Amino acid sequence: xxxxxxxxxxxxxxxxxxxxxxxxxxxxxxxxxxxxxxxxxxxxxxxxxxxxxxxxxxxxxxxxxxxxxxxxxxxxxxxxxxxxxxxxxxxxxxxxxxxxxxxxxxxxxxxxxxxxxxxxxxxxxxxxxxxxxxxxxxxxxxxxxxxxxxxxxxxxxxxxxxxxxxxxxxxxxxxxxxxxxxxxxxxxxxxxxxxxxxxxxxxxxxxxxxxxxxxxxxxxxxxxxxxxxxxxxxxxxxxxxxxxxxxxxxxxxxxxxxxxxxxxxxxxxxxxxxxxxxxxxxxxxxxxxxxxxxxxxxxxxxxxxxxxxxxxxxxxxxxxxxxxxxxxxxxxxxxxxxxxxxxxxxxxxxxxxxxxxxxxxxxxxxxxxxxxxxxxxxxxxxxxxxxxxxxxxxxxxxxxxxxxxxxxxxxxxxxxxxxxxxxxxxxxxxxxxxxxxxxxxxxxxxxxxxxxxxxxxxxxxxxxxxxxxxxxxxxxxxxxxxxxxxxxxxxxxxxxxxxxxxxxxxxxxxxxxxxxxxxxxxxxxxxxxxxxxx
Amino acid sequence: xxxxxxxxxxxxxxxxxxxxxxxxxxxxxxxxxxxxxxxxxxxxxxxxxxxxxxxxxxxxxxxxxxxxxxxxxxxxxxxxxxxxxxxxxxxxxxxxxxxxxxxxxxxxxxxxxxxxxxxxxxxxxxxxxxxxxxxxxxxxxxxxxxxxxxxxxxxxxxxxxxxxxxxxxxxxxxxxxxxxxxxxxxxxxxxxxxxxxxxxxxxxxxxxxxxxxxxxxxxxxxxxxxxxxxxxxxxxxxxxxxxxxxxxxxxxxxxxxxxxxxxxxxxxxxxxxxxxxxxxxx
Numbered sequence: 111x112x113x114x115x116x117x118x119x120x121x122x123x124x125x126x127x128x129x130x131x132x133x134x135x136x137x138x139x140x141x142x143x144x145x146x147x148x149x150x151x152x153x154x155x156x157x158x159x160x161x162x163x164x165x166x167x168x169x170x171x172x173x174x175x176x177x178x179x180x181x182x183x184x185x186x187x188x189x190x191x192x193x194x195x196x197x198x199x200x201x202x203x204x205x206x207x208x209x210x211x212x213x214x215x216x217x218x219x220x221x222x223x224x225x226x227x228x229x230x231x232x233x234x235x236x237x238x239x240x241x242x243x244x245x246x247x248x249x250x251x252x253x254x255x256x257x258x259x260x261x262x263x264x265x266x267x268x269x270x271x272x273x274x275x276x277x278x279x280x281x282x283x284x285x286x287x288x289x290x291x292x293x294x295x296x297x298x299x300x301x302x303x304x305x306x307x308x309x310x311x312x313x314x315x316x317x318x319x320x321x322x323x324x325x326x327x328x329x330x331x332x333x334x335x336x337x338x339x340x341x342x343x344x345x346x347x348x349x350x351x352x353x354x355x356x357x358x359x360x361x362x363x364x365x366x367x368x369x370x371x372x373x374x375x376x377x378x379x380x381x382x383x384x385x386x387x388x389x390x391x392x393x394x395x396x397x398x399x400x401x402x403x404x405x406x407x408x409x410x411x412x413x414x415x416x417x418x419x420x421x422x423x424x425x426x427x428x429x430x431x432x433x434x435x436x437x438x439x440x441x442x443x444x445x446x447x448x449x450x451x452x453x454x455x456x457x458x459x460x461x462x463x464x465x466x467x468x469x470x471x472x473x474x475x476x477x478x479x480x481x482x483x484x485x486x487x488x489x490x491x492x493x494x495x496x497x498x499x500x501x502x503x504x505x506x507x508x509x510x511x512x513x514x515x516x517x518x519x520x521x522x523x524x525x526x527x528x529x530x531x532x533x534x535x536x537x538x539x540x541x542x543x544x545x546x547x548x549x550x551x552x553x554x555x556x557x558x559x560x561x562x563x564x565x566x567x568x569x570x571x572x573x574x575x576x577x578x579x580x581x582x583x584x585x586x587x588x589x590x591x592x593x594x595x596x597x598x599x600x601x602x603x604x605x606x607x608x609x610x611x612x613x614x615x616x617x618x619x620x621x622x623x624x625x626x627x628x629x630x631x632x633x634x635x636x637x638x639x640x641x642x643x644x
Numbered sequence: 645x646x647x648x649x650x651x652x653x654x655x656x657x658x659x660x661x662x663x664x665x666x667x668x669x670x671x672x673x674x675x676x677x678x679x680x681x682x683x684x685x686x687x688x689x690x691x692x693x694x695x696x697x698x699x700x701x702x703x704x705x706x707x708x709x710x711x712x713x714x715x716x717x718x719x720x721x722x723x724x725x726x727x728x729x730x731x732x733x734x735x736x737x738x739x740x741x742x743x744x745x746x747x748x749x750x751x752x753x754x755x756x757x758x759x760x761x762x763x764x765x766x767x768x769x770x771x772x773x774x775x776x777x778x779x780x781x782x783x784x785x786x787x788x789x790x791x792x793x794x795x796x797x798x799x800x801x802x803x804x805x806x807x808x809x810x811x812x813x814x815x816x817x818x819x820x821x822x823x824x825x826x827x828x829x830x831x832x833x834x835x836x837x838x839x840x841x842x843x844x845x846x847x848x849x850x851x852x853x854x855x856x857x858x859x860x861x862x863x864x865x866x867x868x869x870x871x872x873x874x875x876x877x878x879x880x881x882x883x884x885x886x887x888x889x890x891x892x893x894x895x896x897x898x899x900x901x902x903x904x905x906x907x908x909x910x911x912x913x914x915x916x917x918x919x920x921x922x923x924x925x926x
Contacts, residue, residue, distance in 0.1 A: 513770035517832065520726060521783040521839060522760035531786065532772050 414499025450558030453490030482563030506540020763836030826857025
């Protein structure tokens with residue numbers, strides 16, 4: 111009994127309690143990451159294709175789930191049968207009792223297509239210009255070999271469509287705008303109009319030539335076709351160029367599967383989405399997220415630091431400053447959707463509308479800046495994270511020792527010189543801490559972005575090779591919104607579920623990478639300045 | 645700098661001439677012209693008066709020690725001399741402080757320019773979180789001096805002046821915060837010397853140092869007075885006796901006695917001074 115009181119008096123119970131709480135928090139974080147990783151990482155692994163013999167026929171598919179018997183249903187298995195264009199759905203629940211027999215057919219293929227969802231079945235034959243090249247077992251190696259060639263045509267078509275045709279249509283649009291501008295300025299005359307008309311004709315001609323080239327390429331890409339057959343004998347003929355990947359899931363072995371896994375993983379982080387975002391990659395969303403966070407940081411750091419400098423160093427401490435400080439702190443607690451509404455009302459409609467009226471009157475009624483865009487989204491987020499930066503900077507400024515300020519002033523430095531040369535460098539680590547917090551918060555926000563510029567599918571990146579290279583008015587894709595969109599707005603959410611986990615994991619990873627950059631910067635600063643206040 | 649300096653009114657007794665050896669104090673200190681002096685200086689922190697009618701002078705190229713118990717106003721007086729008290733809200737100052745014949749508290753005085761003429765060393769060493777080189781160069785850089793060779797020379801000269809050159813010449817680009825306490829304090833002295841002030845103010849420069857580092861700083865003070873006028877605040881009576889030519893004793897914001905150091909420590913005029921020096925209070 112005595113020893114218990116001693117134990118209590120020493121405060122051991124609090125040591126244990128605080129330690130246990132910390133352990134619990136860490137466990138939850140680790141659990142979350144592990145959960146995402148387990149749910150998401152398996153997505154790219156090519157599962158075996160089961161042949162399931164039922165009373166009313168045979169189905170082929172990957173087993174995705176199994177439920178034990180319950181009050182509501184008997185024991186059952188979920189099978190991804192794919193072939194949406196044949197069966198109308200990707201998944202099917204099969205009661206275990208109905209299964210007569212299972213096997214793994216060696217010739218079963220999992221074929222990923224550009225559209226229409228994956229196909230599970232066998233390859234019957236491969237043809238070129240209607241001539242049969244190979245049949246049955248021999249067709250597969252040839253199809254695999256010719257696949258990259260067929261894809262190259264596809265890539266060529268895409269690049270022509272995007273760059274050359276895109277440039278032409280840009281020029282056409284510019285001509286239209288030039289004509290409209292002349293009209294608005296009242297300078298329209300028959301000669302200028304004729305000139306523009308001539309140029310338009312010229313471009314139209316080039317368009318036709320381009321169309322002819324494209325048509326030829328399309329024909330070439332359609333030359334190779336494959337005949338596929340589902341388990342129950344439905345056959346489909348499709349161009350080889352429509353196929354992304356052919357995975358003979360039951361016969362490639364572990365290393366083959368690992369290769370497919372890596373290739374899918376790479377596609378996921380580097381390619382554009384397909385199939386209403388439920389397949390393909392999420393590169394545009396990664397790019398949009400990173401770019402938005404960077405623009406936000408570029409805006410929020412100077413604003414926040416200057417505001418904090420004024421509050422802490424110049425403003426006379428009185429009720430005004432105290433009120434401002436309380437307001438700033440409260441701003442941090444305002445729901446983010448409110449910032450979104452503000453961003454829509456102020457940035458998009460007011461500022462963007464003003465810019466459009468002033469600089470782009472000829473484009474009316476099509477909006478340029480008076481619509482959501484990456485700039486407005488970044489500015490809204492900058493506003494949202496401003497309190498974080500201000501508070502962190504104020505703390506950091508207050509932590510710079512008074513003796514160092516006095517040392518600088520005693521050498522004849524002005525107040526600004528002291529701030530610039532001694533106080534701000536001394537506070538820089540704390541300021542970066544604020545930036546890290548701001549980035550973490552900004553990267554994860556979705557609600558305000560939905561009002562200010564994020565879209566399900568952006569036709570082009572906000573940074574590309576066409577002048578002026580950075581297109582701040584463009585709409586963009588974002589990982590957080592992507593999660594919401596794929597998980598809840600997708601027509602095929604069951605198939606896209608692993609994609610949601612994977613995207614969430616990637617979002618965490620990106621926040622981590624951005625933070626590591628900021629931390630490294632902070633460490634570098636610490637090494638240079640030698641001391642640390644944080 | 646004009647030589648016609650208004651001689652302030654303060655008590656100045658003839659030092660006792662030692663007969664059994666060489667005189668302790670260089671007689672020239674007594675004839676040194678006054679560089680800085682105050683006239684009826686009163687200072688208030690809000691309602692509370694901290695300095696009462698101070699009239700004190702500091703002769704050129706001498707060391708004056710300000711002593712007294714805590715809270716007696718000696719540091720406050722020191723900080724009046726380069727207007728560091730301006731940084732504190734609620735301070736009101738009456739009277740004059742003159743550097744040469746210029747009143748530092750006259751309206752329109754260039755405080756920044758003034759502080760360049762009054763170097764200051766603080767109680768706790770406060771090197772900036774920069775390299776040793778940049779610490780010393782700081783005062784020049786903020787004046788807008790860009791010429792590398794000028795800065796280089798000034799840094800070397802100042803570090804030599806502060807007796808630190810030999811210890812740091814191979815690591816000028818390392819952080820000033822990596823030095824030992826005593827080295828840091830000498831770095832701060834070098835930093836103050838780099839702007840070539842006329843007066844060096846020291847606010848208990850050794851209070852945070854061990855005896856060896858203290859001895860080095862004391863030697864340094866002895867050297868520095870050849871070029872600068874030094875005013876130092878100290879709590880250490882032996883230190884005042886060792887390094888200073890003049891000693892001023894403060895008590896409750898009043899200047900009780902100012903005299904040659906030998907006189908103060910051997911035969912003070914005021915009873916209060918004697919009580920303090922002999923350790924009866926304080």
